[in-house]
Amino acid sequence: MTKIYLKKGRDESVRRFHPWIFSGAVAQVAGTPNEGDIVAVYSAEGEYLASGHWQIGSIAVRILSFSGDPLSSSFWEEALRAAFDARRAARLTDSALTNCYRLVHGEGDGLPGLIIDYYDGVCVLQAHSVGMFRAKKQICAALQSVYGGALKAVYDKSSGTAPFKAGLDLVDGYLWTADSFDAGEMTVLENGHKFLVNWTEGQKTGFFLDQRENRALVERYACGRNVLNLFCYTGGFSVYALGGGAIHVDSVDSSAKAMAMVDRNISLNGFAPGMHTSSCADAIEFLSSVEDGKYDLLIVDPPAFAKHRGALKNALRAYQRLNARAIEKVASGGLIFTFSCSQVVDKEAFALAVFSAAAQTGRRVRILDRLCQPADHAVNIYHPEGEYLKGLLLYVE
Numbered sequence: 001m002t003k004i005y006l007k008k009g010r011d012e013s014v015r016r017f018h019p020w021i022f023s024g025a026v027a028q029v030a031g032t033p034n035e036g037d038i039v040a041v042y043s044a045e046g047e048y049l050a051s052g053h054w055q056i057g058s059i060a061v062r063i064l065s066f067s068g069d070p071l072s073s074s075f076w077e078e079a080l081r082a083a084f085d086a087r088r089a090a091r092l093t094d095s096a097l098t099n100c101y102r103l104v105h106g107e108g109d110g111l112p113g114l115i116i117d118y119y120d121g122v123c124v125l126q127a128h129s130v131g132m133f134r135a136k137k138q139i140c141a142a143l144q145s146v147y148g149g150a151l152k153a154v155y156d157k158s159s160g161t162a163p164f165k166a167g168l169d170l171v172d173g174y175l176w177t178a179d180s181f182d183a184g185e186m187t188v189l190e191n192g193h194k195f196l197v198n199w200t201e202g203q204k205t206g207f208f209l210d211q212r213e214n215r216a217l218v219e220r221y222a223c224g225r226n227v228l229n230l231f232c233y234t235g236g237f238s239v240y241a242l243g244g245g246a247i248h249v250d251s252v253d254s255s256a257k258a259m260a261m262v263d264r265n266i267s268l269n270g271f272a273p274g275m276h277t278s279s280c281a282d283a284i285e286f287l288s289s290v291e292d293g294k295y296d297l298l299i300v301d302p303p304a305f306a307k308h309r310g311a312l313k314n315a316l317r318a319y320q321r322l323n324a325r326a327i328e329k330v331a332s333g334g335l336i337f338t339f340s341c342s343q344v345v346d347k348e349a350f351a352l353a354v355f356s357a358a359a360q361t362g363r364r365v366r367i368l369d370r371l372c373q374p375a376d377h378a379v380n381i382y383h384p385e386g387e388y389l390k391g392l393l394l395y396v397e
């Protein structure tokens with residue numbers, strides 16, 4: 001196994017269990033590792049520190065283990081079992097009302113570069129690194145031991161996430177299926193609501209599981225309200241709003257594929273078509289054309305405006321502009337659920353953007369709640385960068 005020696009004094013973050021070694025901290029590479037190989041990390045003094053996946057780029061190693069052993073044959077099974085146990089503790093694995101959740105959330109589960117979402121027996125895997133991509137057969141075998149007979153299929157959807165330049169054969173497809181498995185769309189349950197999930201055609205792994213708790217909160221506040229759900233994707237928030245007694249919901253997304261699923265999800269849950277309107281449109285243009293006071297509950301859940309640090313300033317400006325529009329338009333006594341899923345925008349920066357937006361409108365605004373990602377999108381305490389979803393529930397007088 002290739003040994004990586006760190007520069008003097010650059011071992012501190014590893015000793016605090018941070019899962020990344022930056023290339024600037026590396027003094028010597030004793031060997032010629034290929035991207036994705038497991039390498040062992042040593043201090044300048046020659047003390048073993050950790051093992052992980054070797055990467056080309058600003059992050060040189062993504063750490064999988066801080067223990068003295070190189071990765072053992074039972075590594076994947078133990079890691080996935082530990083991830084499962086954390087979901088079980090959060091009462092996600094044995095719920096009669098919810099049968100979909102994130103099983104593995106990268107660094108949050110000590111498995112940097114790996115995402116696995118669970119949809120009622122189907123695991124959808126996304127490798128964000130060459131090392132994880134290469135390990136997918138072992139990961140698939142470990143999923144079979146963790147879930148046993150409950151596992152229906154394992155689907156690899158890494159073509160859009162794994163580094164393509166590494167010459168990998170990036171074709172999405174099933175790594176394993178049970179004999180009885182019928183590939184295609186699936187209906188899952190989330191807090192008792194039904195949703196169609198299509199992991200082959202949909203965005204990410206097919207559904208945004210990270211908004212489950214915030215959707216439940218919308219349900220609590222929706223009674224008697226006229227709702228506008230912006231950036232709705234397949235209508236998660238819309239279904240919950242109707243479930244909570246909203247009078248009417250308008251859903252807007254620029255993706256025609258997503259909008260087709262919204263209508264089906266509304267009828268799947270038994271709501272009359274007259275209670276809901278779908279618009280395939282640019283959310284910002286749609287919001288600009290809305291008459292003031294038409295809606296008294298707004299959901300604003302845009303895609304990440306900043307995908308990297310360099311885009312931060314423009315992203316903050318975009319969040320401010322969008323939120324100013326929302327605050328300006330909402331009826332008095334209205335509520336706004338506003339979110340940012342940009343990892344580089346931290347909660348203070350987001351709150352500041354929303355504060356500036358409110359100040360721009362001059363309206364009186366209260367923060368009723370601070371929103372975040374749920375238990376199955378856990379944050380590794382040693383890697384606070386893993387906190388990416390943040391939101392505010394605003395009450396506008």
Ligand code: SAH
Pocket residue numbers: 203207208211231232233234235236237252253254255258281282283284301302303
């Ligand atoms: N709220 C959703 C997830 C939103 S993800 C849920 O609960 O499932 C962000 C969504 O924004 C995607 O569906 C994407 O298609 C949509 N989107 C991106 N740019 C947009 C734009 N300019 N106008 C409207 N929708 C947009």
